[in-house]
Structures are given as structure tokens and as C-alpha cells.
Amino acid sequence: MSVTLIRDGSVGVILIDNPPVNAASHAVRTGLMEALAEANDDPDVQAIVLACAGRTFVAGADVKEFGQPPRAPLLPEVVNAIEASPKPVVAAVHGTALGGGFELALGAHARIASADAQFGLPEVKLGIIPGAGGTQRLPRLIGVPAAMEIAASGRRLSAAEAVKLAVVERIATGDLVDDAKTLARELIGQPVRRTGELAVPAFDVDAADKQLAAIEKKARGQVSPGRAARMVLRAGSTSLQEGLAEERAAFRELVSSEQSVALRHVFAAERQAAKVPGIEGVEPRPVRxxxxxxxxxxxxxxxxxxxxxxxxxxxxxxxxxxxxxxxxxxxxxxxxxxxxxxxxxxxxxxxxxxxxxxxxxxxxxxxxxxxxxxxxxxxxxxxxxxxxxxxxxxxxxxxxxxxxxxxxxxxxxxxxxxxxxxxxxxxxxxxxxxxxxxxxxxxxxxxxxxxxxxxxxxxxxxxxxGVCEGFIGNRIFTAYRRECDFMLEDGALPQDIDAALEGYGFPMGPYAVNDMAGLDISWARRKRNAATRDPSERYVVIADRLCEAGRFGRKTGKGYYTYESGEKAVDPKVTALIEAASREAGIERRSFSASEIVERVMTGIVAEGRKILAEGIVLRGSDIDLVLINGYGYPAWRGGPMFQAGVE
Missing domain, CATH: 3.40.50.720 (NAD(P)-binding Rossmann-like Domain)
Structure with a gap:
């Protein structure tokens, strides 16, 4: 059984046991509804504790059910049933209460946590939003500004922060379930405190609108953080039932979106990356x-x-x-x-x-x-x-x-x-x-x-x-930069290329990144490799000319841009230097659209990715996606260049 009801005098403990992470699967949801009904029908049970066996509380929804036809009872129905219980329900949280797990805990009438427990609504990282009341109940408990930040960021709260925010009533000092039973007994005979019935605390609407704008700007094209924040904000102006219906509709819309499919690819790719042929069952050496x-x-x-x-x-x-x-x-x-x-x-x-x-x-x-x-x-x-x-x-x-x-x-x-x-x-x-x-x-x-x-x-x-020049990331980044440098020599300017790629979702364009990292490091490497460079290959001298002029980036106050005022600014001297390099190479400069810039860069990245796959340097295309997303700022919500190109 995934869920059992254990009676201890006046307290019934509903125990979820669905290893490894107690995901809120269909079996768990069904079991919860049955155990809750049984506890409420038993006159000897006057309070209920919701707890989990194993190493964690419910760590989220069962991702294997994504994309499948919904099977009743759905998680929102379970959370609503917990909240509607006439007998007080205490959630006893250890490990992680994430996503649907946090929403189950929010449906309870009180929460107690182990000192190492963590809470969060990470759905935005999968391109969706909470779909079982997270955006509606959390602001009623802790206020709109804090709830917006938590729902839009997907970050985790420690038990201490959860207590400080009043998400959790107390931290267990002894055995978690025993302490939860004690709290449950204290609530017997008291009015049940339903989170959904609380009024949303008053908040500054103008400040909330500015917070929302900042969230959407930071997301750089990813839709889910802004949608999550908007649903939290909506809690302040609508009833719980209307808010829950709107939240569920937005959840369903986003589950089938291209961004969610891409982010679920990234989620699966991270788990796949740990599966390396040849070391199955091999014990790592101890490292202290x-x-x-x-x-x-x-x-x-x-x-x-x-x-x-x-x-x-x-x-x-x-x-x-x-x-x-x-x-x-x-x-x-x-x-x-x-x-x-x-x-x-x-x-x-x-x-x-x-x-x-x-x-x-x-x-x-x-x-x-x-x-x-x-x-x-x-x-x-x-x-x-x-x-x-x-x-x-x-x-x-x-x-x-x-x-x-x-x-x-x-x-x-x-x-x-x-x-x-x-x-x-x-x-x-x-x-x-x-x-x-x-x-x-x-x-x-x-x-x-x-x-x-x-x-x-x-x-x-x-x-x-595997071993090659630059390994996975720097080798592909070199191809990326090479395409950008070719376009620079052919007619684009640093600000054109940076703007196009930032518009695509990168946090910074390549030339702004170069200025921050320092141009002298790669210059030294180019000089070391000069003797072995293939003279038949196209070589762009612009970066070398900048370095020869003492323009090493931010640390010298000038690089591809000037920083004399403290802020990045376009420098006419760089434009003149680039145009001179083009003339020297006999190239007639032309303009590039943002879409052409992006297409050229992506073509170069995927071509190099195919090469290192063929050479056996990397195990799978999704590993390349992970490297570029986590090391080079490639927008995760696009899934990665190999995913987009259909290369596994």
C-alpha cells in the first residue's frame, strides 16, 4: 500500500510510502483520499497527521504522468479535501516538500518540519506553474511579495526561513511524527485554520507591479516565472475558487507548451548525464x-x-x-x-x-x-x-x-x-x-x-x-565565437551581435562576456597556437588588434566597448578598427538581421556538436545541451541547441 492510516489514540497518522521520493502518483492520490475519508469517519480519530516514510516528504508530482491523460483524483482535489477536513490536519515535513508536496502541506491546517526540511515551488523550472493551489494559498499565508518571489524563482526555503515566513508553525525538537501528534492534539477542539479561507494580507499594488516587471525581465523570454507571479498577484483580487480555476487552466496550457517540453528535456538530460557506460556498480573512492x-x-x-x-x-x-x-x-x-x-x-x-x-x-x-x-x-x-x-x-x-x-x-x-x-x-x-x-x-x-x-x-x-581541445564547452564556444567573428568582419558590429543573442535569451552577448573575462587570456592562447595554425583557414584579426591597442576589456576600461563612464558604451574607435580590418581582408561589409545572426551562430554550434559526438568526445547530444545551458548561459527554456536540432 502506498498510503496507510495508523491510529494512535485520538490521532490518525496518514503515512505515505512511495519510494524513492514519495511522488504524488495516482496511487498516492487515491490512497490519500481513502485514508482521509476513513480518518474523518472514525469517531475515535479527532486529529490527523500527514507524514511520509523514507527520506523525504512528498517531493513533487509524478513527472512520469506528464503528458498522459489525467486520472482522478487529481492533486487539486486531494489538497482541497485535506483543507476541507473537519478534523485538524498537521503536515509533518522532512526532506523536501516541493511542488505538489508543498501544496499538500499548504492544504493542511498546520505544519511542523524537521530542522533540515526544505520547501519550494520549482514548477517554473519545468516551464509550468503550480497547479494545485500553490499560487493561491501561499500568498494568503505569507503575503503577495514573498509568495511572488518564491513561486517565480522556484527556489527552496529552509525550515528556518519557513518558520520566519510563517509557512511552518514550528520545528520539531524530537521525533518529527511524535512532535506532529503533539501539535495535532493541541488543535483538537480548536477552530480549524484553513489557509484558503485566510484573507490575502494588504500589499502595495504599485510595488507588486514593479516586482512582476522585474521578474519578467529577469526571465529573458521564459514564460513560466511571469505567469506564476501573475497568478500570485491575482490571489489578491479574486476568490479562492476563481483563483484555483484560473491557476489550473494556466497550468494545463503551459504543460503542453514548447517551453515546458524543452525544460522537461533538460530535467531528464540531467538524470541521464549521470549514467556513464563502464562505471555501472563501480564504487567511488572515499574523499574527505x-x-x-x-x-x-x-x-x-x-x-x-x-x-x-x-x-x-x-x-x-x-x-x-x-x-x-x-x-x-x-x-x-x-x-x-x-x-x-x-x-x-x-x-x-x-x-x-x-x-x-x-x-x-x-x-x-x-x-x-x-x-x-x-x-x-x-x-x-x-x-x-x-x-x-x-x-x-x-x-x-x-x-x-x-x-x-x-x-x-x-x-x-x-x-x-x-x-x-x-x-x-x-x-x-x-x-x-x-x-x-x-x-x-x-x-x-x-x-x-x-x-x-x-x-x-x-x-x-x-x-x-573525452579529451580534445577545449573539451565540450570551450570547443563549442570557440565555434560559436568563430561564427560571431566572421560576421563581425563581414559587416556586423559587436553591439549588433550581442543584442541579437541577448534577445534570443542569453544573459550576455559574446563580446560583453569577452570584455568581462578579459581579452588577454585568449590572446595569449592564440599566440601560443600561432605556429600550428592552418594558414588556409580563415582567421579574423580584430581581437588581436584590440589587444595590441591595450584594450583588454573591463579591467582596462576598454575592450569591444568602452567603460570610461563606468557603464558599457559603444566606442567609435572599435567601429573604425573593425571596418579597417574588413578592408584589409578585402571584404565588402553588409548588414545582418538579428534572425540571421542567431541562425549563423546556431548552425555553427550544432555543426561542432555533431563533430564531437561523432568523435566520441561526448556521450550524447543532451550532454552538450547541459554544458551550454549551465556553463555558457544558453537559455534553458529552449532545451539546448542539440535538442532543437533533433540530435540525441
Whole structure:
């Protein structure tokens, strides 16, 4: 049975047991209705507790039912029945109460949570909105502004925040179900507090309209965040029943939309990415102590990622001055997190305590995993890894964070090359979700399994890549940039290309991104590769000319744009430089429409994607989609370029 009713004196506990995540499947919904009716019909039961077995509360709807004909009872009917119960219902939440799970809890008359519980309405991430009352009950409980933000962002609330917002009455101090029974007994004989009957707290309509506009602007073309926010706002001007009907209609409309289909592809692709042939059933190696060599911007971000997730972290730099700068960089990241309210003082102190700092490599001797984030130069990295081979244990894993160098060549200097893996983080590493897990030629299966397991523990998305220039992401990004540079030389201007791609859904165009990252890094790589460049291939000199003029981007106040006023602005000098390069190449410049720019870029991306698929660098087309979405800002609501091209 997925749902059972367990009597304990005056309290009936309705227990859901539908592993692995207690999804609100048809069987669960049917069982809930039957158990609720049985509890209400039993005169000995005077209060009800809704709880779940296993590791979590109801973690959401059953996504396998998406696109299938609806089967009664639907989730809204179940939530309505819980709310309509004449006997008080207490939801006992542990793990995650997400989507339909949160809506079930909102239908209860009171909520109690374990200290580690999380709540959220993540439907917008699948291109839909809550469909069982989330947008109508939540604002009645916590107010329109907070509910709009939660429903439109899809983010999770901690138990502590849920209590602060009055979503939850209390946090359990002992056994969750026992504490829920105690709360339920306290409610016997009291008027039942139905969330749907509460008045929406008064709010500033003009401020709410501005909040809605900001949500829709931030969504960059994705429809669901704005629709979710609008439905929350609607709760302030309509009855519960009208609001529920409108919410359900919007939900049904969005479920069949192109954006929802695309986002469900992304959702499924993330689960598929973890399925790697050759490591089925392989146990990862234990990793507790992690070494990070190099504490620049990338190394500091990597160190913070590990400290945030409970690892002991040993940070090593080449000398004391660099070490002190790195330590200050890490502390600054935490100070910013503290200032923004993302963590408290106690959490910051605890995470900083997991970090130790040394200016000698021998401090890495006890590490289970060592990741380098030093200068991306082959000789520098080879010297480092040859040295580490004689310092760390023979079973310790060594990882390179290189963006472009050949990790197989680096592995050649390692004693036990089967333990050298690529872990390519994206900057800032403590923020960006993507990690390319690079499978070197001699890599041991359990080392690959460990790389993926570590990425998962960090809360990141690990995608396996073979070895090639730039791996998956930077190789495709190079093709993307190449098409943009060709159009630049053929007649477009940086602002034309950036505007077209931002209009398509990218957060920033390629030239604004280049200015932010710094033009000198890729210039150095181009100069290193100049001797081996095929002279028959088209080469655009515009970026080189900008660098020769000292225009390295934001850090020098000028790049493809000028930043002299502090804001990005078009620079006539850049236009003149580009036009001169076109004349020098004998090209008659012409204009490009936004649609032509996008089409050229997408054609180049898909063509390169097909090549790396054919070469076996990547396992599946959906992995390419994940890399571009999570590492390069490709709009997730489009599903990814390979999905759009029908390439699996």
C-alpha cells in the first residue's frame, strides 16, 4: 500500500510510502483520499497527521504522468479535501516538500518540519506553474511579495526561513511524527485554520507591479516565472475558487507548451548525464580531505565549493604572499555571502574553519583528492603533478582544472596515470553549477565514478567529456565565437551581435562576456597556437588588434566597448578598427538581421556538436545541451541547441 492510516489514540497518522521520493502518483492520490475519508469517519480519530516514510516528504508530482491523460483524483482535489477536513490536519515535513508536496502541506491546517526540511515551488523550472493551489494559498499565508518571489524563482526555503515566513508553525525538537501528534492534539477542539479561507494580507499594488516587471525581465523570454507571479498577484483580487480555476487552466496550457517540453528535456538530460557506460556498480573512492593548489579567482572558488559542502580543504600556494592573497580572496567570498544574507555568522565561521593554508606542497600528503588551479601552462602543470606524485598517497586522486591543455600529456608525468582526471570548473567556481569531468586515456573506472560523485556532493552537475581541445564547452564556444567573428568582419558590429543573442535569451552577448573575462587570456592562447595554425583557414584579426591597442576589456576600461563612464558604451574607435580590418581582408561589409545572426551562430554550434559526438568526445547530444545551458548561459527554456536540432 502506498498510503496507510495508523491510529494512535485520538490521532490518525496518514503515512505515505512511495519510494524513492514519495511522488504524488495516482496511487498516492487515491490512497490519500481513502485514508482521509476513513480518518474523518472514525469517531475515535479527532486529529490527523500527514507524514511520509523514507527520506523525504512528498517531493513533487509524478513527472512520469506528464503528458498522459489525467486520472482522478487529481492533486487539486486531494489538497482541497485535506483543507476541507473537519478534523485538524498537521503536515509533518522532512526532506523536501516541493511542488505538489508543498501544496499538500499548504492544504493542511498546520505544519511542523524537521530542522533540515526544505520547501519550494520549482514548477517554473519545468516551464509550468503550480497547479494545485500553490499560487493561491501561499500568498494568503505569507503575503503577495514573498509568495511572488518564491513561486517565480522556484527556489527552496529552509525550515528556518519557513518558520520566519510563517509557512511552518514550528520545528520539531524530537521525533518529527511524535512532535506532529503533539501539535495535532493541541488543535483538537480548536477552530480549524484553513489557509484558503485566510484573507490575502494588504500589499502595495504599485510595488507588486514593479516586482512582476522585474521578474519578467529577469526571465529573458521564459514564460513560466511571469505567469506564476501573475497568478500570485491575482490571489489578491479574486476568490479562492476563481483563483484555483484560473491557476489550473494556466497550468494545463503551459504543460503542453514548447517551453515546458524543452525544460522537461533538460530535467531528464540531467538524470541521464549521470549514467556513464563502464562505471555501472563501480564504487567511488572515499574523499574527505581535498587539496587545492592555487588560490587565484578559480582556486578560491573551488576551495569555497568544497568547504561549503563539508570537506576539509588544504589550500597551497607557491609563497606566503600569494597564500595571504588567496586567503583574503576566500574570506572576501564569505563576507559577500554574509552581507547578502545567504549565510549567517556561525555558518561562515564553521566553513572557514574547514580551510587550512600552507605555502609548501608537502601539506597535501594526507589529501584524498588534489585539484590544481594554477596558471594554464603545460610546463607549470607538468612540474606540479610530477612533484605531487611523490607527495600524496598512491591511491590519492589528482585532478587538473585545465581549460585547454591535454590532460593525457599531463598524466604522462604522474606516477599512476590512471588516477589523473580532469575536473574543469567554470568561473566563479563557487557559483557556476557545471563541472566537465574529463576522462583521460588511462583513467581508472573508480576515479571517474569519484569525479562524478564529488561533483554531485558539491551540488554541481558533472558531465563526462573525452579529451580534445577545449573539451565540450570551450570547443563549442570557440565555434560559436568563430561564427560571431566572421560576421563581425563581414559587416556586423559587436553591439549588433550581442543584442541579437541577448534577445534570443542569453544573459550576455559574446563580446560583453569577452570584455568581462578579459581579452588577454585568449590572446595569449592564440599566440601560443600561432605556429600550428592552418594558414588556409580563415582567421579574423580584430581581437588581436584590440589587444595590441591595450584594450583588454573591463579591467582596462576598454575592450569591444568602452567603460570610461563606468557603464558599457559603444566606442567609435572599435567601429573604425573593425571596418579597417574588413578592408584589409578585402571584404565588402553588409548588414545582418538579428534572425540571421542567431541562425549563423546556431548552425555553427550544432555543426561542432555533431563533430564531437561523432568523435566520441561526448556521450550524447543532451550532454552538450547541459554544458551550454549551465556553463555558457544558453537559455534553458529552449532545451539546448542539440535538442532543437533533433540530435540525441
Amino acid at each position: 580531505i581535498v587539496g587545492v593548489v592555487g588560490a587565484g579567482l578559480m582556486g578560491a572558488g573551488i576551495a569555497v565549493s568544497f568547504a561549503d559542502t563539508g570537506f576539509s580543504v588544504v589550500v597551497v600556494e607557491r609563497d606566503m604572499a600569494a597564500l595571504e592573497a588567496g586567503q583574503a580572496r576566500i574570506r572576501d567570498i564569505y563576507q559577500r555571502m554574509l552581507k547578502s544574507g545567504r549565510i549567517g555568522e556561525a555558518a561562515m565561521t564553521e566553513r572557514l574553519s574547514r580551510l587550512s593554508y600552507f605555502d609548501e606542497r608537502k601539506a597535501l600528503a594526507a589529501c584524498d583528492l588534489v585539484i590544481e588551479a594554477v596558471f594554464d601552462d603545460l610546463q607549470v602543470k607538468q612540474e606540479l603533478f610530477a612533484s605531487l606524485s611523490g607527495i600524496v598517497r598512491p591511491d590519492a586522486i589528482l585532478a587538473t582544472n585545465t581549460s585547454y591543455l591535454d590532460p593525457d600529456v599531463i598524466a604522462g608525468v604522474v606516477t599512476g596515470p590512471e588516477r589523473l582526471i580532469g575536473l574543469h570548473f567554470f568561473s566563479p567556481a563557487n557559483v557556476m553549477r557545471l563541472v566537465e569531468v574529463v576522462r583521460t586515456a588511462k583513467l581508472a573506472p573508480d576515479v571517474l565514478a569519484t569525479g562524478l560523485a564529488v561533483a554531485k556532493k558539491l551540488g554541481k552537475l558533472g558531465v563526462v567529456s
